[in-house]
Amino acid sequence: MRPDYILKLLENEERMDGRRMDEFRKIKVETQNIKKAEGSARVKMGNTDVIVGVKMEIGTPFLDTPNMGILKTGAEFTPIASPDFESGPPGEDATELARVIDRGIRESESIDLEKLCLNEGEKVWKVFVDAYIINHDGNLTDASALAAIAALKVAKIPKLEDDKIIRDVFEKDLPLLHTPITVTIGKVADKFIIDPNREEEEVLDAKLTVAVREDGMVCAMQKSGSHGLTTEDVEKMIDLAIKKSKELRKLL
Amino acid sequence: MKKVRKIILPGEIVGNAKDKRSSYGTFVEEGNIVSKFLGILRESGGYLSVIPLSGVYIPRKQDKVIGFITDVERMGWIVDINSPWQAFLSLSEAVDEFIDLKRFDISKFYDVGDIVYAQVSDVKRGDVQLTMRTPMARKLKDGVTIKITPSKVPRLIGKEGSMINIVKEKTGTTIRVGQNGVVWISGEKVEKAIKVIKMIDEKAHIIGLTDEISKLLSD
Amino acid sequence: MGMKTEEKMIIKGRRLDGREPDELREIEMKVGVIPNANGSAQVSFGNTVAIAGVYGPRLLHPKHLQRADTAILQCRYNMAPFSVDERASPGPSRRSIEISKVTRLALEPALFLEEYPETVVDVYIEILQADGSTRVTGINAASLALADAGVPMRDLVVALSGGKIDETPIIDLNGKEDNYSVADIPFAFMPRKKEITLLQMDGLLTPDEIKSIFKNLLKAGQTIYEMQKQALRKKYEE
Numbered sequence: 001m002r003p004d005y006i007l008k009l010l011e012n013e014e015r016m017d018g019r020r021m022d023e024f025r026k027i028k029v030e031t032q033n034i035k036k037a038e039g040s041a042r043v044k045m046g047n048t049d050v051i052v053g054v055k056m057e058i059g060t061p062f063l064d065t066p067n068m069g070i071l072k073t074g075a076e077f078t079p080i081a082s083p084d085f086e087s088g089p090p091g092e093d094a095t096e097l098a099r100v101i102d103r104g105i106r107e108s109e110s111i112d113l114e115k116l117c118l119n120e121g122e123k124v125w126k127v128f129v130d131a132y133i134i135n136h137d138g139n140l141t142d143a144s145a146l147a148a149i150a151a152l153k154v155a156k157i158p159k160l161e162d163d164k165i166i167r168d169v170f171e172k173d174l175p176l177l178h179t180p181i182t183v184t185i186g187k188v189a190d191k192f193i194i195d196p197n198r199e200e201e202e203v204l205d206a207k208l209t210v211a212v213r214e215d216g217m218v219c220a221m222q223k224s225g226s227h228g229l230t231t232e233d234v235e236k237m238i239d240l241a242i243k244k245s246k247e248l249r250k251l252l
Numbered sequence: 253m254k255k256v257r258k259i260i261l262p263g264e265i266v267g268n269a270k271d272k273r274s275s276y277g278t279f280v281e282e283g284n285i286v287s288k289f290l291g292i293l294r295e296s297g298g299y300l301s302v303i304p305l306s307g308v309y310i311p312r313k314q315d316k317v318i319g320f321i322t323d324v325e326r327m328g329w330i331v332d333i334n335s336p337w338q339a340f341l342s343l344s345e346a347v348d349e350f351i352d353l354k355r356f357d358i359s360k361f362y363d364v365g366d367i368v369y370a371q372v373s374d375v376k377r378g379d380v381q382l383t384m385r386t387p388m389a390r391k392l393k394d395g396v397t398i399k400i401t402p403s404k405v406p407r408l409i410g411k412e413g414s415m416i417n418i419v420k421e422k423t424g425t426t427i428r429v430g431q432n433g434v435v436w437i438s439g440e441k442v443e444k445a446i447k448v449i450k451m452i453d454e455k456a457h458i459i460g461l462t463d464e465i466s467k468l469l470s471d
Numbered sequence: 472m473g474m475k476t477e478e479k480m481i482i483k484g485r486r487l488d489g490r491e492p493d494e495l496r497e498i499e500m501k502v503g504v505i506p507n508a509n510g511s512a513q514v515s516f517g518n519t520v521a522i523a524g525v526y527g528p529r530l531l532h533p534k535h536l537q538r539a540d541t542a543i544l545q546c547r548y549n550m551a552p553f554s555v556d557e558r559a560s561p562g563p564s565r566r567s568i569e570i571s572k573v574t575r576l577a578l579e580p581a582l583f584l585e586e587y588p589e590t591v592v593d594v595y596i597e598i599l600q601a602d603g604s605t606r607v608t609g610i611n612a613a614s615l616a617l618a619d620a621g622v623p624m625r626d627l628v629v630a631l632s633g634g635k636i637d638e639t640p641i642i643d644l645n646g647k648e649d650n651y652s653v654a655d656i657p658f659a660f661m662p663r664k665k666e667i668t669l670l671q672m673d674g675l676l677t678p679d680e681i682k683s684i685f686k687n688l689l690k691a692g693q694t695i696y697e698m699q700k701q702a703l704r705k706k707y708e709e
Contacts (some may be wrong), residue, residue: 034516036600037553047506051599053553074552074560080524080595081628082507087547087595089562130552130561132597135505167556200422259704262618263581263626263663279583279625286624286663288583305707306510307621310586336528336590374625377539403621410556414665463589 069116094123146183277302318430395438402433510620523612
């Protein structure tokens with residue numbers, strides 16, 4: 001469908017699939033469906049389909065945080081997911097996505113990293129969070145971040161025997177302190193929308209991604225898109241993100 | 253479960269080459285006619301063909317297609333015809349008057365983003381030529397385009413236009429269907445027409461589709 | 472050849488997961504799982520899960536790779552970071568580059584690529600969960616995805632693995648069996664004419680053992696073939 005038609009619809013507060021401007025597509029969250037991962041979730045937001053797998057490994061802590069575990073987040077736009085994704089190392093968009101997911105988890109102090117220390121200064125658990133895009137129909141950020149927190153919530157720490165990881169025996173749950181939820185608000189003309197599909201994304205002027213904790217604290221933000229936003233815009237977008245985050249949190 | 257036409261699979265033997273002849277979507281091997289596609293078997297005049305239920309558009313001479321102008325060159329236009337290959341519309345196949353190329357910018361006739369309803373005049377390997385020298389050909393303005401599976405275009409049109417005419421009439425729209433799977437819609441209830449056309453695309457293999465469509469249209 | 476182990480892999484005629492030597496794991500197939508792709512499928516053999524997406528035929532860039540007389544087939548086999556015990560670092564390995572190549576050769580004979588000059592058919596295979604026999608699971612998914620994409624085919628392509636553990640010929644090796652096998656054979660064929668399109672072997676086998684494994688592979692392959700057909704029809708019958 002042509003961008004000018006979609007734009008015209010949005011300016012009239014209408015959407016191609018008949019949704020309201022502040023309505024999510026149908027969302028399905030499945031957890032623990034990847035058996036080799038210590039935690040996993042698959043989120044379908046309309047036709048957007050994302051898998052997040054959490055893997056646990058043993059590593060050495062960073063010098064400045066000798067008593068804390070390590071979080072590492074990756075995102076891959078697999079060429080399977082869209083006619084215009086190519087094989088190769090993660091590009092700009094995949095790297096940005098990984099960093100936005102990472103920030104939501106890290107800045108919300110979601111994972112209790114101190115509990116992941118095994119031997120101060122020597123040995124800690126490393127938590128790898130990898131987002132894998134299976135089908136791209138817009139709003140990858142919200143879908144991936146939701147899958148990430150859903151996967152972390154069900155993730156388990158494997159048993160250690162003489163420093164060797166026993167993969168199918170688990171000691172305890174991954175310790176979590178907070179659950180951040182990420183909501184992206186799009187702006188087009190003077191209208192705000194949430195959960196844009198891919199064709200809608202293409203006509204947006206700007207986007208603001210907001211990560212919100214269960215206690216109402218905003219823990220990360222990222223603006224994208226070619227147009228600017230006013231402070232009034234940003235305030236409205238944050239309010240809307242906080243409101244909509246409650247809906248997503250119920251799905252966990 | 254809905255009643256569906258029998259689905260034929262690639263590699264499936266659909267007939268004997270002694271009794272029948274192999275046509276579109278089939279090949280002959282060791283005396284058998286074998287399907288190349290996941291599709292529906294059609295028999296007519298002793299010829300067996302398999303109409304695929306999916307796949308990209310392969311241009312054939314005489315096809316009427318809807319294309320998007322993607323580039324203006326000195327002697328004509330590059331047209332995206334929803335196929336693996338781009339098509340070329342040459343100036344002489346598009347414009348009657350004499351044009352002095354030194355002084356004239358041909359984007360005044362067709363410019364990037366314009367939509368044309370044109371005919372395939374020639375196909376050689378990956379080289380596809382279009383012409384506007386046919387009565388139906390024209391520039392399409394102020395409409396919406398959607399894409400459907402190219403092999404399902406005959407189903408959307410229906411016998412002698414029966415299906416597409418119902419849709420036009422009940423939604424108050426003008427519709428043009430390209431054999432390349434691009435459909436252009438303009439008029440009153442565009443959204444409803446899109447909904448119906450998408451449904452025909454998804455359910456082309458179901459028996460009794462026409463009734464289902466009429467029902468949806470009278471709601 | 473796999474690692475040595477003291478552990479018995481077959482006890483009283485049964486494998487460690489309870490299967491008979493010539494028994495397949497539980498197999499699931501679903502066609503049409505990636506809306507953006509021209510064709511797609513997800514296939515699982517036990518705990519091995521592969522998803523395949525086909526894009527094309529589409530115009531090949533850069534132009535110098537184009538062939539005037541035919542389409543070309545490109546395949547990529549890739550493992551998700553969370554598909555294995557130790558996180559796999561993203562990006563191609565020597566192993567995945569070779570598997571991508573043999574996958575292409577396994578599929579190519581089944582396709583009428585000459586109908587699409589200057590274009591490419593891209594087959595992307597992602598292994599979401601690895602528990603042995605990943606390349607053959609990927610080929611089954613790719614066969615379904617190609618048929619779903621409407622790429623003209625001579626036949627479907629059916630794939631499975633065979634091998635030997637302890638003294639016994641087996642089929643459909645799981646991860647542990649793969650590690651400790653005496654020999655393993657990734658195998659693919661086009662069922663109508665029983666043409667073999669993928670054949671690799673690691674390990675030691677006598678010609679008689681190979682013969683007996685082939686027999687089992689073709690027999691079990693017929694079951695997989697029936698499941699592929701059923702999965703393709705199911706997409707349109709629901």
